[in-house]
Amino acid sequence: MLERAPAHDALPCLFCGQPERAEMFEVWGHEFMLHTCCEGLHEQIVLDMNDDPEWARHFIRSIGIEEICGQQLRRVADDGCCGLVLDWQLRFKPIAANSVRRFIGLHHAHCGIPVTWRFHNAVINGATLIGVAVVGNPVAPALMGRGILEVNRLCIRRDVPSALRWNAASMLYGWCAREAQRRGWRKIITYTRADEPGTSLEAAGWTREASVRGRGWHSARRRRSNRNSWIEKVRWSRTFTASTAPARNHERNAGPCATSVLTEWMTDTSVSGWPPA
Ligand SMILES: [Zn+2]
Ligand SMILES: [Zn+2]
Known part of the structure; x- marks a missing residue:
């Protein structure tokens, strides 16, 4: 399991009011799991990532996946059915x-x-x-x-x-x-x-x-x-x-x-x- 601590004090989450938290919780192969402050934020991020793979790549990078995995991310791509996959260089x-x-x-x-x-x-x-x-x-x-x-x-x-x-x-x-x-x-x-x-x-x-x-x-x-x-x-x-x-x-x-x-x-x-x- 790979975890990453929040980088800084976050703004309050729009969904739960707690400090907003979105971290990479686990990465295995081309799949990943996010850990968020609440279910509402999690759903929103997943929707946003599916809408805009380019934003997804920036977001996933911003939470440190390349440092965690020691590899360069090429894209976050549609897996052709229902989810997103990590597409490495x-x-x-x-x-x-x-x-x-x-x-x-x-x-x-x-x-x-x-x-x-x-x-x-x-x-x-x-x-x-x-x-x-x-x-x-x-x-x-x-x-x-x-x-x-x-x-x-x-x-x-x-x-x-x-x-x-x-x-x-x-x-x-x-x-x-x-x-x-x-x-x-x-x-x-x-x-x-x-x-x-x-x-x-x-x-x-x-x-x-x-x-x-x-x-x-x-x-x-x-x-x-x-x-x-x-x-x-x-x-x-x-x-x-x-x-x-x-x-x-x-x-x-x-x-x-x-x-x-x-x-x-x-x-x-x-x-x-x-x-x-
Ligand atoms: Zn929240
Ligand atoms: Zn052949």
Whole structure:
């Protein structure tokens, strides 16, 4: 339990007439409980916070949550149903390869759990693991041995309030590119389904490179029925040259699966085929 003493002598409460008191009583994960002088003030504060998340953030900060928790608050956000959640600043967190496999198995099993790769990273919100990115060699044989890496998986969990995963995919795509560049690779690529907007990639400074047909499946459950169907994909890339523009940091939400698995490949179709008519 985390408590905080009142900072100063307060004005009388409009509801109970006692010195007004509103303190952070308890914080656990993304939830919190306030302690107030009376029920009336508590109800009013909750109403005000729901009306105005920006005010809520200032208020929650003013009662010392960042000092209490040792973390920076990004927002106080609607949890998508009936309450407010503490949305902390996203951070990278080094995790073990087995934790990456477990995360993908739990949240994106349909993408297939990768066996081996070159490097990975994870993003957390508070103590909650939000997403992982796995970077390895290109899956398409034609792209191997050319100084190119591929984001093989980028999985963002969907079982948390959407506010908590805000910008997580862009942050991971941006990191993958910086890390590939730092390690001396020439280029990094990844794929999205043709019907996904790719806004997280655009926000991270990636560009559409080609329209691609791949034979494969996105859902293990549909494996059999999809086995012989071709799916349209978009290949995205960042090439590392002196003129490479720095990534923009706009907010984007990822699609359900930013990267999905292709198991067999056709020859890439021409870049000039993009965008489709
Ligand atoms: Zn009161
Ligand atoms: Zn996935």
